[in-house]
Every structure is written in C-alpha cells, then in structure tokens.
Amino acid sequence: MIGKFKSGALLLLVMVFVTTAQAGTGPNLASVNAAVARVGDDNLVFGKNADRQVPIASVTKLMTALVVLESGQPLDEALTFHERHTPAANNAYTRIRVDSTLPRSEVIRIALMSSENFAAYTLASNHPGGYDVFVQAMNEKARALGMSGTRFVDPTGLSVLNVSTASDLVRLVNATLKHPEIREYSTTGYYRAHFRNPRYSLSFGNTNPLVHRDSWGVELSKTGYLSEAGRCLVMVSDMNGEKVVTVLLDSLGTRSPLGDSGRIKRWLASGETGTVAKAARRYEQEKNASYAVADNGPATVN
Template identity: 40%
Template sequence: MSNQLLSRALKIVGFFALSFALAVPAANAASAKSSSKRAIVKKPHVAKSTASKKVVSTRKSVRFEASAKVARTKRPSIIQALIPAIPSFGQMAGLHSAIDPLDLKSSVALVIDQDTREVLFSKNDHAVLPIASLTKLMTGVIISGARLPMDEMITVTQDDVDTEKHSRSRLSVGATLSRGEMLHLALMSSENRAAHALGRTYPGGMATFVSLMNAKAKMLGMHDTSYAEPTGLSSRNQSSAQDLAALVNAAHGDPVLRELTTSPGYQVAVGSRTLQFNNTNRLVKNPDWDIGLQKTGYINEAGQCLVMQTKIAGRKLIMVFLDSAGKLSRLGDAERVRRWVETNPVVTDQKLKLSASDKQISG
C-alpha cells in the first residue's frame, strides 16, 4: 500500500513539474512580444535624439497629431469657420470699397450737429440697407408715444419665438413681465422676444403696430425707410443714415427712451429666478462718453450697426454707423469720430464729405 501511495505522489509531482516547465516558456514569449511592441513604440523617441532630420519630422508629426486632436474636440467651430460668412447688403453693393479720411470700418456713416443740423461727416449716407435691431428704436417710439399702461403684464408666447434667424432668448415661453420691463429689455439689451411681444399685444395687433411704425417714419420724413416687423430680425426693415439721424433726433426728445436706451443694466424677476440683463453698447459705461440715447443692431444682412446721440467738445451730435465689419469696429468708429471732433471742433462737411462714388479703391 505504501508503494502505491508513493507512486501516486510521484505522478502528481511530475504533472505539476511538467505544467510549470511548459508555462514558463509561454510567459517568456508573451513578455518578449510585449517588450518588442514597447520597443517599436519608443523608436521615434530614439530617432529624435540621434538624427536631427528625424527630429524635425517627428516634431511636425507631433504637431499634426495635436492639431488633429483639437479638430476632433472642436469640430463644430472648425466647420463653422470653413462655412463662408453671409455677405451684408453693403458688401454686395460694394460700399466697403469707399475710403474716407478717418478710415472707418463702417461702410455707411453720418455725423450731424443736432442743434445746427450741420453735417460734419458723411459716407454713403443715402444708401438704403437693412438696419437690424436699430428697428427697436422705432418700436420704442410707438410704444412710449401710445401712453399704454406700463404696468400691464405681458406673457411671452410661441408667436414671439424667432423662426427666421433662430436667435436665442433668455425669456422663455410663458415668462411674464410688465410692458415697461419688456420695453426696457428691448431697448437696452435688444431682447427680440420682448420687442415682438410689445408689437403683438399692441391694440389692434401686429399688423396695426407695423403700420404705425411706417406711418411714423413718413411723418418724420424718413422716405427711405420701411418696416416689416418690430424686432429687426427681418432684412426687410431698411433705412438710410439720413433717415436714422432723423429718428434719433425724434427719439431723443422722449425722456423714457433716453433713460431706457442708456441704462447700463437691469434685473427682472422671471418666475423664481432673477435675470440680469446688460446694455449691448459698452460705451454707456465709459466715463469718456456723454451719451443721451443709443441703439445697436446686428444681423448678417445689415452688419454691425450703431446710432447715438452724444455730446463731444461741447457739441450735441448724432452719429450713425451702418454695416460695420466687426463686432467692436462700430464702437471703434465712434471713438475715431470722437477723437477727430475733439481735435477739429470747428470742422465742416466741406472737408470730410465723401460718398461711395467720390473715391474708391481700385479692384
């Protein structure tokens, strides 16, 4: 019996010894294979330290891979950048080819002395272009002049949602504010749903409101102007710098419009939240500026737009800038005009009058 047990024990030991002997080479082979892979991955790094030409090649490859990674993480922005920008009406008309002594980025500009009506500066001032949210200034003129109850509550509905440009709004459907608050947001922060709600809830409805906008334009002598809706999202809202100067002059006579358009910020309670809205024109917070009334605007077809009533070097001026090339360039144009007026306080339009047909860049 003891011999049988010993024989079995030897067989078991032999089995485990054989298994171990077979496992060790397999493990070594796997380890060698893994080491070989790691060695292959490291080859470019070895090459970088030994051959200068390969260093350049490897670095370019690394930069390319990094760029590819950025492209993958920011693909929507890259795609958007590749899509051609929609040209403005002014660009399509060639208005940007006109040059002027101040090198303005706006293709249309007009500066008028509000008291004497003297034209200090003009550039393509009769061109008729889309005016974007400058439209809201006329919306304000109609609402303020109607003497409607400013404490009447107005609710944003689906009808106020922008289906043309699909612009966003912080006023969700169902939000309820007073008419005065809606007017404040429309004029100060260019809130589209607020402006549309003001027109929609006007006595007689939107059609009546738009007809009143056009009638007021005619009454002010704005013969180049037409309105299709109260927000400015439609490119069919069009005007000229001359007409807009007349509108700014009329609107400046209304203390409500002066206050609301130059308000730096405003808070409103929407449900359980308090929302902070700010002025779309940063110049209202600039102590170097004395602004009595202003309005900004932008859609692709109109470019960046700005109108202001301001006091510079003791003179009350009306400024109009249409179809500016960049988001900040309309403010830069205003700064350029301000510096020019301060250094040339008695200059007249005989020195700086220019239209698109006077002088153009060749080609």
C-alpha cells in the same frame, strides 16, 4: 444754422469742422455707411453713403420703442410673452419663458439696452389692433418723420427687409430723444428683470460698451447685427462738449463702430481723419461692390 455756444473757442471749433465737412473731407471710418449730426438738427455735419438704403438689424427697436410710447399704453401694465405667431426671420434665441409676464416698461428696457428680440415682438403683439397694426404704425411714423428711405416689416430687426438710411436714422434719433424713457432704457448698463408666472429673474447687459464710460456721456444708444447688415451702432454722446448723433451702419467687427466713434470724436476736435485696419477697408470695398451689383444705387421706397 449753428446754435449759440457758451464760448468763442467752441464756436471756432464748430466752424472748423463744418468747413471741413463742406469741403467733402471727413474721418476715415470702418463703417460702410455713416452719418454725424448735432442733436436736434437733421442736417449732417458728415455723411458717408448716408442716403444708401440698407438693412439696419436691431436699430429697428428704436422705432419700436417710439411707437409704443406714443401709443399711450400704460407702462406698468404686465405683458405676457406668448409664442410667436410666425417664425422669426433669423435666429431669435431668448432666455425668456413663454407665458411669463413683465411690466411694459421693463419689456421696453430690455428690448433697447440688451436688444432682446422676444421683448420687441411682445411689445408689438400687445399693441391695440395687434402685431400687423403695430408694424403699420412703425411705417406711418417713419413717413411722418420724413424718413423716405425707410421700411419696416417687423419690430425686432431680425428681417433683412427692415431697411433705412444713415440720414433717416438721424431723424429717428432726434424724435426718440423727446422721450426720457428711451434715453434711460437704452443707456441702462445692467438690469435684472423679475418675471412672474412663473417667478424667475434674468440679468441683462447693455450691448454698447461705451455706456459704461463716463467720458462719453452716452444719452441714447442702440446696436444691431445681422450678417447682411454688419455691425451697427446709433448713439447720442458727448463729443468735445457738444451732444452729437452718430449713426454707423455695416461694420466688419464688434469693435469697429467703437473705433469709428473715437475717430469721429477726434475729427470733430482737431480735423484728424485717422486710419482704419486693412481688413475693414477690404470689407468696405467688398460691400460697396455688392451694393452696386444689387441695385446700382439707393433703392426707392414706395
């Protein structure tokens, strides 16, 4: 149901792009899989392969943060960065020193805004019951949210076996928005963390350039990248006076999700579909072909 808006003009605009979406048209996007929805509504305004199950890379960390916050563990508790008990599935370079400590709140912050993998691992390792119980809790939360196409095997997203769908991630975003800490931490532009044992400091930057642009009004953000997952961006931003959830999965280059965000914003405002580069279109064709060969359609999670 369309909510009540302050102006008749905005209501007319909403009706225009809802009609456009229902007609099966939408913006031309470089991302192979995508979903667009209004904040608080799991129904899509626009979807592109929105139910296809694909690797989501570090977008995983949104669920990691959600499980940590809902566990009720104190945010001011100092966590120790112990060596991993198992090797990371992919390159997990970090500047954080083993055995140093940082408050849980700051560990969540750098995991979200800078996609720090050692931070996400440490959050899971300090969960009541340990790492494996934490991953189990991630999957239980996914089921509770109705994310039927989602499966997690680690808290970082380094594993290609962490999979979801664009439509499922809309549900996750709407759930995480209930936590002001996730909104704040994920949109922090720059942060300097002060570690102990030993004492040292590290600076971290947000992996989404749009958080620095006031015109976008970004309220939640998470990027992700693996070669198998492509470039990913999940975001809540201001689009033409309305808060919109954007999920973009599997883009060719670092700027493709940013370009897609702009194309979605213009489409919502005017119906303009936009164009994408030939290289991105070829990439999309190749990935669609590989998905078809791999499973002939979305996989099923048992």
